[in-house]
Amino acid sequence: MKDINIVFLNYLMKDDILRAVDSVLADIKNCPYSVQVTVADNSENRDGIKDDLAAKFGQVKYINCGGNVGFGKGNSIGFKSMPARYYFALNRDTIVPENSKVIERIIKFMDDHPKIGCIGPKLLNMDGSLQYSCYRFDFASLLIKPLKQINFDQKYKWVRKHSDKLLMKDFDHNETRPVDWVLGAAMVVRQEVVDEIGWFDDRYFMYLEDCDWCRRMWEAHWPVYYVHDIVIKHVHARESAKVPGIIKALFKNKLARIHLQSWFKYLLKWRGKQI
Numbered sequence: 001m002k003d004i005n006i007v008f009l010n011y012l013m014k015d016d017i018l019r020a021v022d023s024v025l026a027d028i029k030n031c032p033y034s035v036q037v038t039v040a041d042n043s044e045n046r047d048g049i050k051d052d053l054a055a056k057f058g059q060v061k062y063i064n065c066g067g068n069v070g071f072g073k074g075n076s077i078g079f080k081s082m083p084a085r086y087y088f089a090l091n092r093d094t095i096v097p098e099n100s101k102v103i104e105r106i107i108k109f110m111d112d113h114p115k116i117g118c119i120g121p122k123l124l125n126m127d128g129s130l131q132y133s134c135y136r137f138d139f140a141s142l143l144i145k146p147l148k149q150i151n152f153d154q155k156y157k158w159v160r161k162h163s164d165k166l167l168m169k170d171f172d173h174n175e176t177r178p179v180d181w182v183l184g185a186a187m188v189v190r191q192e193v194v195d196e197i198g199w200f201d202d203r204y205f206m207y208l209e210d211c212d213w214c215r216r217m218w219e220a221h222w223p224v225y226y227v228h229d230i231v232i233k234h235v236h237a238r239e240s241a242k243v244p245g246i247i248k249a250l251f252k253n254k255l256a257r258i259h260l261q262s263w264f265k266y267l268l269k270w271r272g273k274q275i
Contacts, residue, residue, distance in 0.1 A: 003033040003107055006088040007078035009040050011068060014047040016092040021057055023096040024103065031104045036061060040078030042068045071184065072200030072209035079199065084191065086110055091185040093235035105230050106188055117193040117222025118214060120182025121230040122173065131234055132167040133186070134179040134226040137215060141166035145263060179226045180218070184210030186232050193222050207262040215270065
């Protein structure tokens with residue numbers, strides 16, 4: 001069993017994956033822990049990523065998911081391919097800063113805090129500015145989440161008010177603390193949590209599977225933490241928000257439709273339940 005299995009999910013984003021993997025492998029050089037880096041491929045090697053990984057990074061495990069099975073299921077396939085004490089879902093558009101020993105520090109933090117089920121590091125935009133990556137389960141804020149995804153928070157104060165609450169903009173992000181849920185772009189989960197509650201709910205093709213998983217952790221009394229002094233850079237391209245307006249987005253942007261479907265699934269699953 002490895003100490004940590006870091007999974008990148010690929011869907012025709014080979015260059016991003018290769019860059020992200022390179023930054024992780026540089027970070028774990030001389031790491032005292034046993035680390036597996038895995039690429040779970042939802043594009044069935046259509047971009048030739050398997051051969052490039054073999055040529056450049058022979059220690060990286062390649063898994064063909066058998067098609068575009070979605071974010072949660074694809075990551076879970078990658079996790080299951082190599083048992084580990086910790087599982088780290090890391091987006092293809094992330095970069096681990098040089099000389100930061102991020103992976104080593106993640107493992108040490110989890111080892112030092114055995115009652116914590118999941119952590120999310122601080123995410124920074126590529127220009128070094130803060131990226132909001134921890135959230136609340138606040139019902140009203142979740143209700144207006146689709147409006148945020150199409151940038152209505154930039155137009156209407158009432159949407160921005162709930163959006164800011166959802167994004168926890170009212171707390172100092174230079175503080176490590178328990179939070180309701182962390183962004184699936186970078187989340188670390190303990191093996192014991194998986195043993196108790198299972199993997200991502202693969203009924204969500206994409207979006208809100210991270211929120212759902214964290215909610216199940218809290219329900220099972222596994223706290224979720226935001227860790228402010230472990231830092232990763234993240235491009236965070238909001239593909240589902242690229243077409244403005246609800247009607248236009250639903251007709252022209254497939255990811256916007258998928259986001260809305262996940263939102264309905266989440267609200268239906270958790271209706272009437274409290275943590």
